[in-house]
Amino acid sequence: MANADAAKKAAGVRAVDFIENGMKVGLGTGSTAYWSIMEIGARVKQGLQVSAIATSIQSEELAREQHIPLITFSQFDYLDVDIDGADEVDGQLQLIKGGGGALLREKIIASASRRFVVVADEHKFVPQLGAFPLPVEVTPFGWEYTFRQLTAMSGRPKLRQKDGKTFITDNGNYIADCSFGAIKNPRSLEALLNAIPGVVENGLFVDRAHTLVLGYADGTTKVMNKI
Numbered sequence: 001m002a003n004a005d006a007a008k009k010a011a012g013v014r015a016v017d018f019i020e021n022g023m024k025v026g027l028g029t030g031s032t033a034y035w036s037i038m039e040i041g042a043r044v045k046q047g048l049q050v051s052a053i054a055t056s057i058q059s060e061e062l063a064r065e066q067h068i069p070l071i072t073f074s075q076f077d078y079l080d081v082d083i084d085g086a087d088e089v090d091g092q093l094q095l096i097k098g099g100g101g102a103l104l105r106e107k108i109i110a111s112a113s114r115r116f117v118v119v120a121d122e123h124k125f126v127p128q129l130g131a132f133p134l135p136v137e138v139t140p141f142g143w144e145y146t147f148r149q150l151t152a153m154s155g156r157p158k159l160r161q162k163d164g165k166t167f168i169t170d171n172g173n174y175i176a177d178c179s180f181g182a183i184k185n186p187r188s189l190e191a192l193l194n195a196i197p198g199v200v201e202n203g204l205f206v207d208r209a210h211t212l213v214l215g216y217a218d219g220t221t222k223v224m225n226k227i
């Protein structure tokens with residue numbers, strides 16, 4: 001296993017220790033959350049009782065394969081724990097997410113969770129957010145106008161492509177990958193972006209994470225809690 005994968009696996013598996021019997025759980029998206037879903041599946045096989053909701057169609061399919069019982073929003077008021085990855089995380093546990101394009105469902109599920117546990121390899125931990133392009137989910141209707149608003153904010157938006165085609169999110173929207181440079185005030189940028197009418201959501205997760213599990217290439221982990 002490559003070093004980065006070992007670090008992701010270590011973080012993803014360790015975070016599952018925060019899940020107790022009977023809990024309602026949010027399942028994240030991406031290559032680190034993958035390991036959490038696999039570990040939850042393994043513990044379900046050993047008798048752990050949980051019910052879960054996924055942040056993407058991809059993770060939902062993986063959960064089904066692992067025989068993790070799934071629930072919908074009509075079946076719960078809140079989730080006990082959400083475990084999800086991040087593209088960048090700073091010392092205040094502010095995040096950039098959405099590298100996999102699942103940011104809208106990820107933010108809804110993080111918001112519905114009493115505890116949001118972020119899993120990441122050590123390279124995701126940064127002194128300041130902004131080197132990773134900030135994903136912004138926009139409606140197809142009027143996207144060119146929305147992109148002009150993002151350009152006016154110095155966001156330098158790029159329409160995300162996949163396999164030579166425009167990338168479409170699970171919600172039928174586009175992603176603008178933006179470069180704002182170093183993000184000095186994530187809270188205000190998150191609010192400013194969401195004030196643009198064609199923006200559905202953006203990948204800044206401010207004051208949402210409670211716990212960070214960082215994984216290292218040697219298989220060790222470090223847990224940090226929001227103060």
Ligand SMILES: O=C(CO)[C@H](O)[C@H](O)COP(=O)(O)O
Binds near residue numbers: 103
């Ligand atoms: O936000 C996400 C998907 O929308 C992912 O959690 C984020 O991109 C991290 O992915 P990975 O664990 O594969 O590095």
